Amino acid sequence: MRVADFDFDLPEASIALRPAVPRDAARLLVVAAGQPLADSVFHDLPQALRPGDVLVVNDTRVIPAQFHGVRGNARIGVTLHKREAADVWWSFVKNARRLHIGDRVDFGAGLAGTVLERNDEGAILWRFTADAPLDTAMAAAGAMPLPPYIASKRPTDARDASDYQTLHAARDGAVAAPTAGLHFTPALWDRLTAAGIGRETVTLHVGAGTFLPVKADDTDDHRMHAEWGSIDAATADRLNAARAAGGRVLAVGTTALRLLESAVDARGVIQPFSGDTAIFITPGSRFGAIDGLVTNFHLPKSTLFMLVSALMGLDAMQSAYAHAIASGYRFYSYGDGSLLLPGRDRSPSSLP
Incomplete structure (x- = not known):
C-alpha cells in the first residue's frame, strides 16, 4: 500500500x-x-x-538512553536502540559522519564508548566502558529519551522520570x-x-x-x-x-x-x-x-x-x-x- x-x-x-x-x-x-x-x-x-x-x-x-559526548571538537548525540550484550548497544547518532570504527567518545560521568561497527541504515554499534559499574555510569550520564514531538517543544524535566x-x-x-x-x-x-x-x-x-x-x-x-x-x-x-x-x-x-x-x-x-x-x-x-x-x-x-x-x-x-x-x-x-x-x-x- x-x-x-x-x-x-x-x-x-x-x-x-x-x-x-x-x-x-x-x-x-x-x-x-x-x-x-x-x-x-x-x-x-x-x-x-x-x-x-x-x-x-x-x-x-x-532507561536513560540519550547521551551527549565529545570527540575532539565534535559534539556527538547518541540515542540507544538495542542492547546486544551487557556493554554493547546499537544506537542512532547525530553527527555520525564524524565517527569512524575505533573512535572513542567521552560521555561524562566516567562513561565512554568505542565505535565497533556501523550498518547500512546509519546505526552505530558501541562498546561502553566506565569507571563505575556500567549501568550506574550510564544512568548518571544519560537522559530520559522523550519522543521528538515532545522534546522539540519543551526540555525533559524531573517529572518525566x-x-x-x-x-x-x-x-x-x-x-x-x-x-x-x-x-x-x-x-x-x-x-x-x-x-x-x-x-x-x-x-x-x-x-x-x-x-x-x-x-x-x-x-x-x-x-x-x-x-x-x-x-x-x-x-x-x-x-x-x-x-x-x-x-x-x-x-x-x-x-x-x-x-x-x-x-x-x-x-x-x-x-x-x-x-x-x-x-x-x-x-x-x-x-x-x-x-x-x-x-x-x-x-x-x-x-x-x-x-x-x-x-x-x-x-x-x-x-x-x-x-x-x-x-x-x-x-x-x-x-x-x-x-x-x-x-x-x-x-x-x-x-x-
Missing part, C-alpha cells in the same frame, strides 16, 4: 506535552466494529470489557515507553480485577526505531528495526486457556500486540517466545493472538497507525481519528487512549 494512504492532518495543539492527572483520567475512545464510536474515560475501562477478558501489559522499563514509566515497568531495557500502559493506576486495576478482568505480563524492549519516520513510498519497501521480547511458557499457557474458555486477549499497547503476534502459531496458539522480532503489521495482515487492543493515538504515516488500520480497517481508523481530533482528544505518548475491538472471528496468523 502507499504510505500516503495513512496520512492525516493533526493540529499542533492536539499533541499532549504532559499526561493526564491522575493517569486514568485520560479520555478513552471506544472503536468497536459495527457500533458507533463511543466517548469514554479511561477509568471506565472495566465497563467496556467482559468478565474473562485478559489484558496483556508490557513490563519493560525505560516518573511520568514516562508505566505502572508495570520492571525490566530495564526500553528506550521508549509502551505508552498505552501509562493510563493504568492501582485503583483502576482494582476495578478491573473486581470486574473479572485478568492481567498477564510480557516483555518487549522498545527501541529508538519507533521514533523513526517511514521514508519509503510503499509499505512493501519499509524495513522494521528488530526489538527483543519474551513470553514465558506459563504466561502463554494461561493466555491460551483464557481464550479456550471464551475470554478475549487484549494487548495493552502495540508493543504487546506485536510480540504476541510474533509468538502465535498457525493454529492460533500462543507459544513461548524469546528473541528478536521485526514484525511489520499492515492492512491485509491477519491476527491470531489478540482480540482487541488498548492503544494511544499515533502519528500520521507511522507503522503504528498502519497497525491499527490493519486491525480495524483504514477507513474506520481515519474516521475514528477525525472524530478524536474534532472532539479535542490529546495525541501521542502523553495523550489519550483508545480501545479497539475488531469483533471478527479469530483466524490463524499469517504473519512471519
Whole structure:
C-alpha cells in the first residue's frame, strides 16, 4: 500500500506535552466494529470489557538512553536502540559522519564508548566502558529519551522520570515507553480485577526505531528495526486457556500486540517466545493472538497507525481519528487512549 494512504492532518495543539492527572483520567475512545464510536474515560475501562477478558501489559522499563559526548571538537548525540550484550548497544547518532570504527567518545560521568561497527541504515554499534559499574555510569550520564514531538517543544524535566514509566515497568531495557500502559493506576486495576478482568505480563524492549519516520513510498519497501521480547511458557499457557474458555486477549499497547503476534502459531496458539522480532503489521495482515487492543493515538504515516488500520480497517481508523481530533482528544505518548475491538472471528496468523 502507499504510505500516503495513512496520512492525516493533526493540529499542533492536539499533541499532549504532559499526561493526564491522575493517569486514568485520560479520555478513552471506544472503536468497536459495527457500533458507533463511543466517548469514554479511561477509568471506565472495566465497563467496556467482559468478565474473562485478559489484558496483556508490557513490563519493560525505560532507561536513560540519550547521551551527549565529545570527540575532539565534535559534539556527538547518541540515542540507544538495542542492547546486544551487557556493554554493547546499537544506537542512532547525530553527527555520525564524524565517527569512524575505533573512535572513542567521552560521555561524562566516567562513561565512554568505542565505535565497533556501523550498518547500512546509519546505526552505530558501541562498546561502553566506565569507571563505575556500567549501568550506574550510564544512568548518571544519560537522559530520559522523550519522543521528538515532545522534546522539540519543551526540555525533559524531573517529572518525566516518573511520568514516562508505566505502572508495570520492571525490566530495564526500553528506550521508549509502551505508552498505552501509562493510563493504568492501582485503583483502576482494582476495578478491573473486581470486574473479572485478568492481567498477564510480557516483555518487549522498545527501541529508538519507533521514533523513526517511514521514508519509503510503499509499505512493501519499509524495513522494521528488530526489538527483543519474551513470553514465558506459563504466561502463554494461561493466555491460551483464557481464550479456550471464551475470554478475549487484549494487548495493552502495540508493543504487546506485536510480540504476541510474533509468538502465535498457525493454529492460533500462543507459544513461548524469546528473541528478536521485526514484525511489520499492515492492512491485509491477519491476527491470531489478540482480540482487541488498548492503544494511544499515533502519528500520521507511522507503522503504528498502519497497525491499527490493519486491525480495524483504514477507513474506520481515519474516521475514528477525525472524530478524536474534532472532539479535542490529546495525541501521542502523553495523550489519550483508545480501545479497539475488531469483533471478527479469530483466524490463524499469517504473519512471519
